[in-house]
Amino acid sequence: MNKRFFIFILFIIPFIGQLALLPFVNRIQPILFGLPFFHFWLALWIVVTPLITVVVYKLEKKNGGYE
Structure with a gap:
């Protein structure tokens, strides 16, 4: 599974749970x-x-996304 796709799924989980x-x-x-x-x-x-x-x-920091 692509790491970006996994992060996208993690961001979608609260929307699904709340709405x-x-x-x-x-x-x-x-x-x-x-x-x-x-x-x-x-x-x-x-x-x-x-x-x-x-x-x-x-996950993003580990991947070098926020520096």
């Missing part, structure tokens, strides 16, 4: 950490998205 999957997670039950599932799902992606961005940054 494309919303109709499937739009429900109240179960309650997780005191939040309806929909709100928990969005809060989860607020944490996951920067982590993915850090991984992409490290």
Whole structure:
């Protein structure tokens, strides 16, 4: 797999999680950490998205993309 394609896929994952999957997670039950599932799902992606961005940054830096 091409490294650029892998990085592109990593950048697409948050968009899919936050936008494309919303109709499937739009429900109240179960309650997780005191939040309806929909709100928990969005809060989860607020944490996951920067982590993915850090991984992409490290991959690009290792590849010589940011100097």
